[in-house]
Amino acid sequence: MPTIFSKIIAKEIPATIVYQDELVTAFKDINPSAPVHILIVPNKEIASTNDVQPEDEHIMGHLFTVAKQVAKEQGVAESGYRLIINNGSDSGQEVFHLHMHLIGGRKLGPLVHKAD
Ligand code: AMP
Numbered sequence: 001m002p003t004i005f006s007k008i009i010a011k012e013i014p015a016t017i018v019y020q021d022e023l024v025t026a027f028k029d030i031n032p033s034a035p036v037h038i039l040i041v042p043n044k045e046i047a048s049t050n051d052v053q054p055e056d057e058h059i060m061g062h063l064f065t066v067a068k069q070v071a072k073e074q075g076v077a078e079s080g081y082r083l084i085i086n087n088g089s090d091s092g093q094e095v096f097h098l099h100m101h102l103i104g105g106r107k108l109g110p111l112v113h114k115a116d
Pocket of ligand 1 (some may be wrong): 029
């Protein structure tokens with residue numbers, strides 16, 4: 001069963017794709033947390049970082065070079081941005097197709113809130 005992100009990558013469901021090549025696809029998050037919120041997703045269905053294999057290293061590295069390019073195109077390369085990959089339940093991962101959030105366009109505050 002393809003993930004919702006695989007359907008976006010295959011253009012079977014709509015999304016605002018800002019970058020795509022043979023390894024990764026980047027598109028706007030449907031529920032943005034900041035003025036710039038892009039998801040950068042391997043075209044290969046890797047469920048989470050727990051499932052990354054040695055042969056995926058070129059894909060994982062490519063996520064960063066695409067993040068750099070997308071950050072520049074989105075106008076946040078100089079102002080700053082945060083890259084986040086959630087993994088598993090405690091992180092709040094909702095979609096089990098590995099993805100990097102690129103978030104910026106405002107002051108982002110602390111990385112992780114302290115527990116109450
Ligand atoms: P995570 O909690 O790290 O798994 O993040 C999943 C992200 O996917 C959330 O920020 C959602 O807003 C986003 N999302 C879910 N469905 C879609 C969709 N159809 N198009 C764009 N973003 C989506």
